[in-house]
Amino acid sequence: NVALFLLIILGVDWASGYAIAGYCMTHGVNPYAYAFWQSFGPFLLLLIIQILRRDLWLGKSGVVYALLCGIFGIVIPNLLIYFAAKHIPSGLLTVLANIAPIFTYPLALIFRDERFSFLRMGLIALGIAGVAMIILPSQYDLALELGNAWLYLALLIPLSYAFSAVYLSRFHPGQGSVLNYALWMLMVSTLCVSILAVINRGYYELTLGDTNSLLIALEILLSTIGYVLLFFILRMVGSVYYSLVNAVAVITGVIYGYFIFGQQFSWLTIVAVIVILFAILVLTYTQKNWIARSEV
Secondary structure: HHHHHHHHHHHHHHHHHHHHHHHHOOOOOOOOHHHHHHHHHHHHHHHHHHHHOOOOOOOOHHHHHHHHHHHHHHHHHHHHHHHOOOOOHHHHHHHHOOOHHHHHHHHHHHOOOOOOOOOHHHHHHHHHHHHHHHHHHOOOOOOOOHHOOOOOHOOOOOOOOOOHHHHHHOOOOOOOOHHHHHHHHHHHHHHHHHHHHHOOOOOOOOOOHHHHHHHHHHEEEEEEEEHHHHHHHHHHHHHHHHHHHHHHHHHHHHHHHOOOOOOOHHHHHHHHHHHHHHHHHHHHHHHHHHHHHHHH
16 A cells, blocks of 8 residues: 555656646756756755765665666656657656656566566557557647657657666665665766756756746655655565556646646547556556466
């Protein structure tokens, strides 16, 4: 029950982040500046906590682990999200960004972390069909000419998340606290994004009374909670049940898009979302059963 509650909280947290990013990106915030604050803010909060706890050290294997997780789990997908948010409605972006389970199984096969299953490959194909229904250029009247191209580029977001999830599960060093891994991941992300922000002159000053600044501060808090919950959930229930976060985020993102941003979805989009959710849920269920049989 606790794990399910945390899964729901994290899914809503992530979907809220996409909605906030969509608003800020379309109201004058530079993507590099936004990415900087969303790495530096949570890093600073966790650094203070860890200094008070006197727990800052990771071993060599833990540092390499945090480095790769920071790049593929934060830097790459976050930058893609913030740039794509200018071209893709937040509800649709949330759906595309959270189809990571569709990519996770093929990557797990490549890393020899899973066995081949015709049923699961069929579900992967079903999920891809749902994605195809979303990215068909004729289904959307996006504002900019590059809009349709961004639908395809946005698929790199779940691919990066999937790689990160497989790596998290397959190569975890087995030592170090949850907060410490989140701290080091955010430190790596902050360093990478800071360099990119300086090169591209991306900066946004936080000021009182500014809506963007208030939303950025809110997302800093949500991100901090999210990164900590990520490791807690993986440690409590593993990567199998963790995949359900994506389903929660998809549903929440669509709700946000409709009720907050007034985004309209065609019948084909609704069918595609249902197909994707079905694929994610059944993939998770079949993987859970496979693990249960393996442990008997």
